[in-house]
Amino acid sequence: MKTEEYKRRFPTSGKLYEEARKYLPAGVNSTARAVWSGWEPYPLFVANGKGSRVTDADGNEFIDYLLGLGPMLLGHRPEAVTKAVVRHISEVGTVFALASELDHTAAKKICEIIPSVDQVRFLNSGTEAVLYALRLARAYTGRKKIVRFEGMYHGFADTVYWNKHPSAKAVDAQGGGIPEPQGPGVPEGIKDTLLICRWNDPGALTQLVEANHEDIAAIITEPIMCNTGCILPKPGYLEAMRALSQKYGILLIFDEVITGFRVALSGAQGLYHIDPDLSVFAKGLGGGYPVAALGGKREIMRLVDTGEVSLAGTYSGNGIALSATSAALDYLRTPGLYDTLGARSRKLREGIDRLWRRSSIPAYAVGAGAAFQVWFADRPITHYREAAAYADSTLFRMWWEEMLFRGVLFHPHYFENLFVSTAHTEEDIDTTLSKAEESIAAIEKRLS
Ligand SMILES: Cc1ncc(COP(=O)(O)O)c(C=O)c1O
Structure with missing residues (x-):
């Protein structure tokens, strides 16, 4: 050095x-x-x-x-986003706890860009959006376990801050992952809600899902692994994951916090032509302002529509985040x-x-x-x-x-x-x- x-x-x-x-x-x-x-x-x-x-x-x-x-x-x-935000904070305001037209016009832009997304809820960070995606998946399926992959990061919430970069000890005799918190302070009991799998290995995933499918609410994955360097999915891997999840009524959650609007306008799901049930977007969304979105199929988002699942947040959909998002998405849709x-x-x-x-x-x-x-x-x-x-x-x-x-x-x-x-x-x-x-x-x- x-x-x-x-x-x-x-x-x-x-x-x-x-x-x-x-x-x-x-x-x-x-x-x-x-x-x-x-x-x-x-x-x-x-x-x-x-x-x-x-x-x-x-x-x-x-x-x-x-x-x-x-x-x-x-x-x-970026000039277009800076101008939109400055105009919004100086002429409109930032937080009202009231609905505004900007809420749904910004949401509509995401729904137009991402085919798998019928409705979205805006949040403030990728961590929040993942946390809510998991809650929604558990509520929708009535099941408790989440499959997550070694080497991925889905934010710092206790529920998923496990096995991001696990130790050599967190493997069982068959090579399967053993839940290991990413550090102290994460409640031990959460381990019973997680199944850890090796990524890019359809056989390992099939085995894990077949043995546990009655308990599995969701499989969450980055469609491209961007938290252990950059690792692309093997041809057919995401397709196999989609087919397996559909077979057993398990929701497929794409964490597109990094890949969304970056690897293509329609994210990794557009690039690989996969149709996840729920998607999480954040870093590509707001032109540098803190915003995230949880989006998915109407049938699942219905639980939020009826109020059965609460997705709350004082700052969710605030004027800074949404004016930035709206301007950034307009810019990203520039032809060419x-x-x-x-x-x-x-x-x-x-x-x-x-x-x-x-x-x-x-x-x-x-x-x-x-x-x-x-x-x-x-x-x-x-x-x-x-x-x-x-x-x-x-x-x-x-x-x-x-x-x-x-x-x-x-x-x-x-x-x-x-x-x-x-x-x-x-x-x-x-x-x-x-x-x-x-x-x-x-x-x-x-x-x-
Ligand atoms: C794939 C992925 N998901 C979730 C998160 C968490 O997002 P945030 O830092 O906005 O909470 C990150 C952050 O790096 C991420 O890379």
């Missing part, structure tokens, strides 16, 4: 971090920003962002592929936008992939649409256990710091993703590729 160089390049962040630690645990407001999530020796402090660029507290400018861990799909301070975003993302991902494959280090890039990650591994990574066993985090760290020192920013942890925004230009992509070439040469030199 080039700690001294980091300190030399980013001294103001170091000073701010010392101050921040006095008042904020770990000096930050979320785990993913903390030192132990990869931001060693201390997190970078931001001054501002504009479009595809971020400037840190020392005035260093970066091409930004962190993008707030996803929400800045339109880049920083996803063609350009897709082409630039592909050029970057394939370019980085080519550069690494040409190098002496085994590494390759995997992704879909505007999200991808580089795996430092000598074999394909298809699920969490393979990532934990075969992917090299030390090489990833070298890659991260060489790119950072050359003005390219992404998250330092190899289990996160690089995101491309609609604000990234052709020139940004070309510059990034040339920085990647230099970085790879520098790493080869460091290793030789």
